[in-house]
Amino acid sequence: MTARTTGGTTGTISRLHVPDAIAGMNAFAHPAWWHALEDERVRRDEDELPELTVVDAAGLPHDRTLLVVGPVAELLAEPTVAALEAWAAEVRGLHAAAPAPVHLAVSLDEVTCLEQVLTLAAGRRWPPFDAAAASAHTDADPVPPQSVPGGQQAARRYADALVAQVEVLLPPAWQTAADGAADATACISRALDTDPDLRPDQARAMREACRAVLAGLEADGVTISGPRDALLWPVPAERGLIPIDVAADAACEVLLGMLERPADLAPDRQVAVPVEELPARDLLARLRGRR
Amino acid sequence: MTQPVVEPLPSGTTLIHIGPYKTGTTAMQGALWAARPALAEHGVAYPGELAHEMNAAMAVALGRTDPGKDLAAFRQRWYDLVAQMRAARPRVGVLSSEVYCEATDEGARAVLDALGRQTHVVITVRPIVRLLGSQWQQYGQNVPVPSYAAWLRAVLDQAEAPDGGSVTPSFWQRHRHDRLVQRWVGLVGAERVTVIVVDDRDHRGLPAAFEGLLGLPAGLLQPPADKTNRSLTFPEATLMRALVERTSQPPWASADHGRFVRFGAARGLQAAPPDPAAERLLTPGWAIDRALEVGARMAEGIGRSGARIVGDLGLLSDRALAPAEGENAPVTGIDPAAAAALAVGVITKLTGVHPRPEPRELAGPVERAVWSRHRAVAEHGDAERARDGGRRAAARELARRVRRRWSAG
Numbered sequence: 207m208t209a210r211t212t213g214g215t216t217g218t219i220s221r222l223h224v225p226d227a228i229a230g231m232n233a234f235a236h237p238a239w240w241h242a243l244e245d246e247r248v249r250r251d252e253d254e255l256p257e258l259t260v261v262d263a264a265g266l267p268h269d270r271t272l273l274v275v276g277p278v279a280e281l282l283a284e285p286t287v288a289a290l291e292a293w294a295a296e297v298r299g300l301h302a303a304a305p306a307p308v309h310l311a312v313s314l315d316e317v318t319c320l321e322q323v324l325t326l327a328a329g330r331r332w333p334p335f336d337a338a339a340a341s342a343h344t345d346a347d348p349v350p351p352q353s354v355p356g357g358q359q360a361a362r363r364y365a366d367a368l369v370a371q372v373e374v375l376l377p378p379a380w381q382t383a384a385d386g387a388a389d390a391t392a393c394i395s396r397a398l399d400t401d402p403d404l405r406p407d408q409a410r411a412m413r414e415a416c417r418a419v420l421a422g423l424e425a426d427g428v429t430i431s432g433p434r435d436a437l438l439w440p441v442p443a444e445r446g447l448i449p450i451d452v453a454a455d456a457a458c459e460v461l462l463g464m465l466e467r468p469a470d471l472a473p474d475r476q477v478a479v480p481v482e483e484l485p486a487r488d489l490l491a492r493l494r495g496r497r
Numbered sequence: 498m499t500q501p502v503v504e505p506l507p508s509g510t511t512l513i514h515i516g517p518y519k520t521g522t523t524a525m526q527g528a529l530w531a532a533r534p535a536l537a538e539h540g541v542a543y544p545g546e547l548a549h550e551m552n553a554a555m556a557v558a559l560g561r562t563d564p565g566k567d568l569a570a571f572r573q574r575w576y577d578l579v580a581q582m583r584a585a586r587p588r589v590g591v592l593s594s595e596v597y598c599e600a601t602d603e604g605a606r607a608v609l610d611a612l613g614r615q616t617h618v619v620i621t622v623r624p625i626v627r628l629l630g631s632q633w634q635q636y637g638q639n640v641p642v643p644s645y646a647a648w649l650r651a652v653l654d655q656a657e658a659p660d661g662g663s664v665t666p667s668f669w670q671r672h673r674h675d676r677l678v679q680r681w682v683g684l685v686g687a688e689r690v691t692v693i694v695v696d697d698r699d700h701r702g703l704p705a706a707f708e709g710l711l712g713l714p715a716g717l718l719q720p721p722a723d724k725t726n727r728s729l730t731f732p733e734a735t736l737m738r739a740l741v742e743r744t745s746q747p748p749w750a751s752a753d754h755g756r757f758v759r760f761g762a763a764r765g766l767q768a769a770p771p772d773p774a775a776e777r778l779l780t781p782g783w784a785i786d787r788a789l790e791v792g793a794r795m796a797e798g799i800g801r802s803g804a805r806i807v808g809d810l811g812l813l814s815d816r817a818l819a820p821a822e823g824e825n826a827p828v829t830g831i832d833p834a835a836a837a838a839l840a841v842g843v844i845t846k847l848t849g850v851h852p853r854p855e856p857r858e859l860a861g862p863v864e865r866a867v868w869s870r871h872r873a874v875a876e877h878g879d880a881e882r883a884r885d886g887g888r889r890a891a892a893r894e895l896a897r898r899v900r901r902r903w904s905a906g
Contacts, residue, residue: 337873341881345848363833371769371841372848378874379848382867386844394836447830450732454739457762457840461744461753461863464847468866469873 220266222327223305226257229296230281231273234317235259243320255305263324269306272327273297274313277396277436278416285403285439287415294419301428310423312432329431335469340381345374349383352391357400360443365391382464389463393433393456394448399440412439413451431466435459503709503807508540508588511612512619512710515681516595517671519631520621521695521703523549524720526593528704532718540588541711544581553578554594557611558604565752565859579611589711598671605684616689618681619710620804621703622674623695624818625795626788630778632672634729636665637738638763640745645734646824649784656791674813675798687803694808697818706807726767730775732831733766736839750861757846757863765842772832779823789814 226235240248240259247262263270275281282289301308311326322332349372352365368390374383402409416438424430430437435455443449506512516522529536530548545553552562556571582590592612598620600608609616629649636642643651648664655662661669671677674692682690693706704718729737740762744754793814800810812818850864852871860868 335870335873337870337877340870341874341877360833364837367769367834367837368841368844371765371838371845373845375845375849376851376871378852378871378878379850381874382850382870383844383848386840386847390837390840390844444830446833448833448836450736450739450829450831453736453831453836453839454743456836457740457758457843458743460840460843460847461757464870465863465866467870469869471869471873471876 218267219262219264221269221306222261222263222266222324223255223269223271224259224261224323225271225273225300225304226259228257228300229293231275231297233276234274234323245320248320261320261323263327265324266328270327271300271304271306271308272311272323273300273308274311274317274323274326275437276312276314278439281437285408285412287412290412290415290419294423297423297428298426301423301426308428310428310430312430312434312436314433314436326432329429329466331432331463331467335381335467337469341378343380343384344377345380347374347380349374349380349387352387354391354395355400358395358398358443360446360448361391361395361398363446364394364448385463385467386460389433390456390460393435393459394452396433396436397438397440397449397452397455398443400442402440402442404439406442406444409439409441410449413441415439433459433463503706505712506589506617506710507615509615511582511590511592511616513597513608513612513616514591514593514619514621515597515600515677516621517598517674517677518595518635519628520595520623521720522593522595522621523726525621525703525707525718527721528707528718529591529593531721535717536591536711536713537585537587539711539713539717541713542582542585542587542590544578544585544590544592549594550574550578551594551596554592554596557607558594558597558600560601560604564750564755565857565861565864567859576611591711595671598677599667605681609684616685617710618685618690619693619707620674620678620681620690621693621695622678622795622799622813623697624788624813624815625672625674625792626780626785626819627697628672629784629788630780630820631728632665632668634734634737634778636668637734637741639741639759640665641742642738645778646781649781653784653787653791656787673795675795675802678799678802678804682802682804688805690802690804692799692802692804692806692808694806694810694812696808696812702808709807727771728778729766730771730835731778731825732775732828733771733835734778735828736831736836737763737766740839750863752859753861753863756861757843761846762839762842765838765840765845766835768842769835769838772835775832775835776825776828777821779825780820781824782822785816785819785822789816789819 224235225232226237227233237250240250249260250258279285281293297308297310309327309329311329313326313332315332317323317326325332325334349369351369354361354365368387372383372387374380399409404412420430420434420437438455441449441452514522514525526548529543533543536543552566552571553575555562556568557575562568562571578592582592597608629652630645633642633645633648642648642665651664652662652668655664656669656673658669660666678690678692691710693703696702704720705715708715708718740758744758796810796813799806847867850867850871852868852875856865856868
């Protein structure tokens with residue numbers, strides 16, 4: 207970390223290390239993508255640190271190595287515990303060898319700009335909370351219907367019941383209700399597999415293996431943010447019912463979505479929680495092997 | 498059903514209803530709260546701004562509050578409630594909170610010292626066999642608990658443990674009703690303790706007993722229909738346990754867990770109608786037998802205490818009052834509407850975070866993040882209104898100048 211004096215105040219600039227695309231992670235990160243940004247915060251040194259981009263990141267408390275990942279199915283060559291463990295070994299290897307600890311940011315959207323990279327590296331979600339857009343609504347506005355892919359009847363029933371029941375208790379809280387409804391529904395939808403590659407018992411075992419692997423990574427010091435339930439293997443609905451662990455994951459995702467999507471009020475009124483303090487490690491450890 | 502004849506308490510008495518939990522306290526607090534104007538007409542005061550001033554009672558009786566609440570402020574609030582009650586100079590004042598049943602020695606002394614010598618303690622008791630399921634559910638909404646069968650075995654094995662045992666020790670601290678009665682008889686004397694035996698088959702029995710003690714006309718106290726405190730189905734209880742496993746311990750802040758899970762998710766489940774197809778919680782036969790044995794021992798102890806008894810102590814060991822018998826098969830799935838209700842409880846509670854100028858000092862990280870969002874929206878709205886106000890003022894000034902120029906011309 208480098209201490210710099212800017213404009214009469216002492217600020218800190220941390221270094222964000224972003225490996226080039228590897229093993230299904232950092233799919234956006236290619237030399238040409240970085241070059242096209244033409245941003246002075248971005249540096250590459252092919253001789254000293256090949257296949258790595260360094261970004262000066264104001265606001266990050268520590269140097270960090272960023273791995274942006276999508277859903278678990280996109281990370282694994284095949285839906286097996288062996289493939290899962292191979293991926294985890296890859297992450298663990300990077301964590302051990304990288305110049306700074308690895309932060310695993312789950313993002314289901316394509317990375318398209320540097321601000322998005324920096325936001326994800328800070329343990330926040332993209333896009334950030336937009337107070338202006340949120341203030342266009344009040345508690346009198348209904349929470350919008352949630353979209354669910356066709357064929358997911360259980361998720362559809364979940365989303366409809368949720369939207370019908372949510373109350374917005376205070377005028378500035380409409381966006382909170384809308385985000386909560388969207389996060390919960392998306393979590394349920396992600397978790398329910400309508401075109402499974404695995405038998406139901408295999409899928410459930412794979413989901414538990416994913417929990418255990420994430421808990422292991424966190425125990426090793428890897429931090430995780432974003433909709434981390436996407437790193438758990440999807441399972442089928444149970445005769446029209448939602449699996450209980452999936453329903454609990456969705457309620458947690460509502461809380462995590464709020465934690466990772468705060469508003470920036472002013473530099474002296476920070477409320478963001480450092481990613482090291484996000485409630486993931488112990489959470490995942492407790493979930494290991496549970497159903 | 499015949500209502501018991503209860504002699505009214507003497508004028509100048511303060512009635513303190515100490516529960517314990519799950520013995521009709523919420524119903525009585527609701528009935529007293531709803532009837533406050535009528536109570537006042539009959540010289541009865543039920544002070545406070547809530548039907549159940551739980552945190553104020555906790556602060557004094559237990560020396561703690563729920564996470565995220567200010568202990569000193571709630572302790573002062575309790576003394577303010579007592580002062581408010583005194584100021585009304587009622588014929589009978591009433592305080593009701595189940596948390597008094599867990600009062601520390603110091604807390605019980607503080608409560609009784611503040612209320613004075615004319616205090617009368619009311620304890621409501623129900624058959625222990627009917628409390629097992631609801632208390633397991635209640636614990637499961639707050640802290641990680643074993644499965645119902647494992648919890649029953651542990652709890653019923655430790656019924657005689659002096660400190661309540663090692664698994665949810667507060668269960669026996671609350672529900673060895675004989676010990677509870679004997680303790681308060683020791684504190685205030687048998688003549689100042691009344692035990693009301695609640696018969697769940699007689700919905701007027703408990704309010705009628707209170708009406709008798711308070712010298713009120715029959716039928717004045719009407720417990721509200723309480724849909725927010727219903728028992729959970731077995732799948733709902735299993736889901737709640739799964740969520741509590743995740744959020745009840747660090748690194749999740751206890752303040753966030755309390756606000757958004759215990760009082761959010763759980764309330765969301767209870768507020769939704771139960772899935773009629775879902776299995777209710779079943780109590781194994783061996784546990785029913787053991788609980789009835791404990792109930793019989795408790796009835797003997799209460800009978801020996803010398804306290805006034807309203808109702809039939811035989812109910813505490815009456816098999817006819819046992820809950821549904823059986824053992825639930827494990828469940829892994831839940832009705833989508835119930836799953837949604839869990840998230841609804843969390844979301845609705847999140848939307849209640851007030852955009853005050855600064856976050857609550859004791860707020861957890863989730864509450865702080867949500868506060869920042871609501872505060873940002875409120876500040877953005879204020880700024881827009883100020884801008885709009887400025888524009889309107891400028892337009893008014895321009896119009897005034899144009900009118901002046903026209904009239905001068």
